[in-house]
Amino acid sequence: MKLINDRAALLLIPCIVALLAVLSLAAPARAHVVEAGADLRVTQTFAAGEVTLVVAGVSRVPAPLRVSAQALRPTALGLELELRSLTDGSQSTGSIRVGRDPASLRASHAGPYELRVRAGDEVSVIPFRVLVPRSASWTMVMDGAFLLAGVLVVGGVLTRRMSRIVVGSASAATAVAVVVMLLAPYLPAAQPEGAAPVAELGRPYAQGRFSTLPARPATGAEFTLTLRLADGATGQPVDDLAIHHEAPAHLIVSSEDGAVFRHVHPLRTAPGVLTVRLRVPQPGRYLAYAEIERQKSGGQLVSGAFEVSGAAELASSPGETVVPYLTPTAPTAGSPVTIEITPEGPIQTWLGMPGHLIVRSEDGVHLAHAHGTAAADSVLSFTLTLPEPGRYLAWAQYAIGGRLVTRSFAVAVDR
Amino acid sequence: MRRPRILIAICLLVAGGLFFVTASWPGSGLASVKVAGDRYSVAVLPADPVEVRVTSGRAEAVTLAAVMPSMGHARPPVGTVQTDVGRFVAEEDMFAMDGVWEVSITLSGAEGREVITFSTVVSR
Numbered sequence: 001m002k003l004i005n006d007r008a009a010l011l012l013i014p015c016i017v018a019l020l021a022v023l024s025l026a027a028p029a030r031a032h033v034v035e036a037g038a039d040l041r042v043t044q045t046f047a048a049g050e051v052t053l054v055v056a057g058v059s060r061v062p063a064p065l066r067v068s069a070q071a072l073r074p075t076a077l078g079l080e081l082e083l084r085s086l087t088d089g090s091q092s093t094g095s096i097r098v099g100r101d102p103a104s105l106r107a108s109h110a111g112p113y114e115l116r117v118r119a120g121d122e123v124s125v126i127p128f129r130v131l132v133p134r135s136a137s138w139t140m141v142m143d144g145a146f147l148l149a150g151v152l153v154v155g156g157v158l159t160r161r162m163s164r165i166v167v168g169s170a171s172a173a174t175a176v177a178v179v180v181m182l183l184a185p186y187l188p189a190a191q192p193e194g195a196a197p198v199a200e201l202g203r204p205y206a207q208g209r210f211s212t213l214p215a216r217p218a219t220g221a222e223f224t225l226t227l228r229l230a231d232g233a234t235g236q237p238v239d240d241l242a243i244h245h246e247a248p249a250h251l252i253v254s255s256e257d258g259a260v261f262r263h264v265h266p267l268r269t270a271p272g273v274l275t276v277r278l279r280v281p282q283p284g285r286y287l288a289y290a291e292i293e294r295q296k297s298g299g300q301l302v303s304g305a306f307e308v309s310g311a312a313e314l315a316s317s318p319g320e321t322v323v324p325y326l327t328p329t330a331p332t333a334g335s336p337v338t339i340e341i342t343p344e345g346p347i348q349t350w351l352g353m354p355g356h357l358i359v360r361s362e363d364g365v366h367l368a369h370a371h372g373t374a375a376a377d378s379v380l381s382f383t384l385t386l387p388e389p390g391r392y393l394a395w396a397q398y399a400i401g402g403r404l405v406t407r408s409f410a411v412a413v414d415r
Numbered sequence: 416m417r418r419p420r421i422l423i424a425i426c427l428l429v430a431g432g433l434f435f436v437t438a439s440w441p442g443s444g445l446a447s448v449k450v451a452g453d454r455y456s457v458a459v460l461p462a463d464p465v466e467v468r469v470t471s472g473r474a475e476a477v478t479l480a481a482v483m484p485s486m487g488h489a490r491p492p493v494g495t496v497q498t499d500v501g502r503f504v505a506e507e508d509m510f511a512m513d514g515v516w517e518v519s520i521t522l523s524g525a526e527g528r529e530v531i532t533f534s535t536v537v538s539r
Contacts, residue, residue, distance in 0.1 A: 086533075089451030089471065168421050172428070197515045197536040201485035233487025236517075239532070240484070271532070296485075 042126055043247040043351060045264040046119040047222065047277040049075050051098055052246060053117060053126070061109050061132055061193075067094070068102035072350065073402050079119050081105060086112040086127075110194025122277070124267035126248075127239070129194055136190035138180055145177035196295075203240065203294040204233040208302030210288050219283050219310035225253070227266065227274045227290050227302065237272025240295045246351045249274050250291040252358055252367065255282055258393035261319070261406060263358065266290075281313040287364045301367060322396065322407035331386060331413050338383045341396050341407065347374050350399040355380040359394045359411070372398075389413045450533045454526040459518070461535040463508040465493075467520060469501040475524040477503040481516050488512075492521075510537045 040055040049071060056066040069079055077098045083105040084091045094103030107113065110132040117124045152170035156162040180187075206229045217223035227249070229238035241248040247265040251274075254261045260282050266274035280286065286306050293299045324339045331337035339357065347354050355372030372382040386392055392411045397404060447458045447468070455472035459465065467477050480492040488511065495503035510516055519532045 084451075086451055087449045089456050165421060169424075176428075197534050203484050204487045231482075231484065231487075234482045234484070234489035236482055236484075236489070236519075 040128055040243065041246045041352075042243055043265045044117065044124050044126075044267050045276050046077070046122050046124075046267070048077050048119055049073070049098075050265065051077065051079065051119070053079075053115070054102075055115070055128065056102070058107060058130060059133065061107055061130065063107055064104040065107040065130070066102040066104055067096065067115070068100075069096050069098045071098045072348070072399050072404055074099055077119060079117055082116040082118075083107070084114045084116070085109070086114055110192070112194075112196070122267060123269065125270070126268065128243075129196060131192035131194045134190045134193045136188065138184070138187050139190075142177050142180040142184075145173045145180070149173040149177065198296050201296075203297040204231055205300060206230065206238040206292060206294060206302060207232050208290055208292075208304065210304030210306060212306045217278075217280070217306070217308050219281055219308060220279065220313050221310075222277050222279045225251075225266070225276050225278055225288065225306070227251070227288075227304075229272045229274070229292070229302070237270075238292075238294065239271035241268075242293045242295045244291075244293045244299065245353070248292070250351075250369070251276060252289045252291075252360075252369070253278065253280075254287055254360060254393070254395075255280070256285045256287060256364070258360070258362075258408065258410075259319070260286070261358075261395050261408065263356070263395075263397060263406070280308055283308050283310050283312060287360070289360075289367045291369060303364075303367070305364075320405065320407045322409050324394075324396070324409055326411070331411060332415055333386060333389050333413050336383050336385050337411070338381060339394070339396075339411070340382075341372075341380045341398075342378060343380055343398055343400055343405070345400045347380065348399040348402075350397070350404060355382065355396060355398040357382040357384070357394060357396050359384065359386070359392050361388075362391045362393060366392075372396075386411065386413050389415055448533055448535055450520070450531050452522075452529045452531040454529045455522045455524075455531065457520060457522070457531060459520070459533070459535075461516075461518065461537065462539070463505070463510055465505040465509055465518070467495065467503045469503070469522065472522070473525040474501070474503075474522040476522070478521040479505055479509060480519045480521070481509045482519075483512070483514055483516050485515060486512075510539075513538045 038057045041052055043050060043052045052070045054068045054070060058065060065083065067081055075098050079096050081094045081096060081103055082091060087109065090108055092106040094105050096103045107130045110130050112127065112129050115126045117126065149170045152166050156166040209228050211226050213224040231238055248268060249266055251264050251266050260280050262278060264276050266276035269275050286308060288304045290302045291299060292302060322341055324341050327338040353371045354374040357370040357372060359368045366387060368384055370382045370384045372380045375381055380398060390413055394409050394411055396407050445462055447460050449458050455474055456470045458468045458470055465479055477495045478492050479495060482489040490509055493509055494506045496506060498504050514537060515534055516537050517532060517534050519530050521530050
């Protein structure tokens with residue numbers, strides 16, 4: 001009897017180890033899909049204000065898809081939502097207000113969807129996928145074998161009939177389960193239901209062309225800046241932008257002299273077309289840079305320029321400046337420099353980061369977007385390397401008390 | 416005498432398990448892909464010759480174009496012939512190689528013109 005109990009104990013050990021191993025497997029997070037435990041956050045700049053749309057993840061379908069809107073600054077902005085399945089065309093609609101209760105739309109199945117967000121006369125169309133976890137066939141074999149082993153061992157112990165057949169079957173089931181578990185790293189993982197077919201090769205570069213409407217904007221008047229993206233190889237519209245740092249594209253617009261600066265998140269109005277409405281106080285040449293990331297590819301910077309005519313607005317303020325603390329105090333080209341800024345209060349995260357630093361060479365050839373770390377909640381620290389000697393214009397951005405703060409300064413790299 | 420029986424039973428159990436795994440392995444068999452646009456909905460059989468069944472809307476003409484974004488390949492547009500009401504079959508083969516292809520379906524008819532795009536894995 002003691003021998004049988006020892007055998008049972010020996011059988012239980014691998015069962016427990018295997019169960020712990022299975023339980024410890026966690027699903028990786030993805031950036032441009034909606035799935036269990038992974039909300040999709042998309043920041044969009046409407047003329048009425050900047051809004052971060054949050055689509056809550058779902059673990060099964062059909063399920064209500066909760067969509068809410070957040071903003072740094074509380075606004076009464078209302079948004080009309082329309083969710084459309086790109087598989088069967090089914091639709092559901094709702095409306096939300098920024099900072100209020102989420103709208104409950106309906107996801108009837110996994111796969112591609114399109115969320116149309118209307119704010120006044122502006123419409124953004126956000127494509128995304130609803131993914132539902134699916135287990136691989138071999139995990140069912142492994143789980144079944146462990147279950148069989150467990151039932152045999154527990155049943156044998158309880159009925160005190162630990163015959164050779166019971167021990168043999170339990171051992172065989174455990175052996176099958178352990179073999180499958182050991183082979184698990186080499187077996188294909190199950191793709192979640194609704195996942196897009198993706199090649200591991202990446203994508204060609206995108207070419208971007210900026211244009212304005214009207215063609216020659218005037219100071220103080222609203223105009224639309226449009227970026228059209230085309231595949232560098234096929235010329236097709238680029239419509240596979242990944243959501244990175246909470247937006248499909250981060251657009252930096254600055255006047256040539258650096259006095260005017262905007263960091264906005266254009267709306268996708270059609271495949272490969274991104275637009276944003278702007279208003280600038282100064283005439284002259286403006287430089288535009290869009291940071292994009294095609295799915296399964298690295299990030300890319302697309303740049304362009306446009307002219308603004310008219311007279312400078314008298315009321316335009318020069319913007320807030322700051323004197324940062326640099327280490328080393330005289331930065332050199334090709335060596336890292338650490339830039340520290342002391343914010344006025346506790347920092348809120350904006351676009352998932354405590355701080356953003358945009359650095360542009362005076363001639364506009366070089367643009368960097370660094371993310372900062374908040375040391376002891378009182379100092380924002382950025383480290384980056386400037387490539388060549390020259391004068392660089394920099395803008396540090398962070399959020400405090402529901403307000404986005406942009407502080408400008410210049411960095412001189414003498415050698 | 417009993418031991419061989421047990422061994423046979425275990426072998427049958429393992430074989431059954433393996434058969435279950437291979438039989439239900441994803442990717443076996445070609446399934447049609449359902450895609451919905453604003454004006455038309457289609458079900459596409461994504462293998463040469465590509466077959467498009469218009470499930471919503473009255474399309475009169477269908478043109479297909481395939482690109483392979485990861486390789487930078489674009490294929491010339493291919494016309495279709497209508498073999499039945501709402502059923503269009505490509506006049507030529509479209510997929511030059513295995514991999515992930517992006518297919519654009521241009522439909523025109525009573526509801527106007529619309530381009531519907533979807534991605535699919537081609538393996539022959």
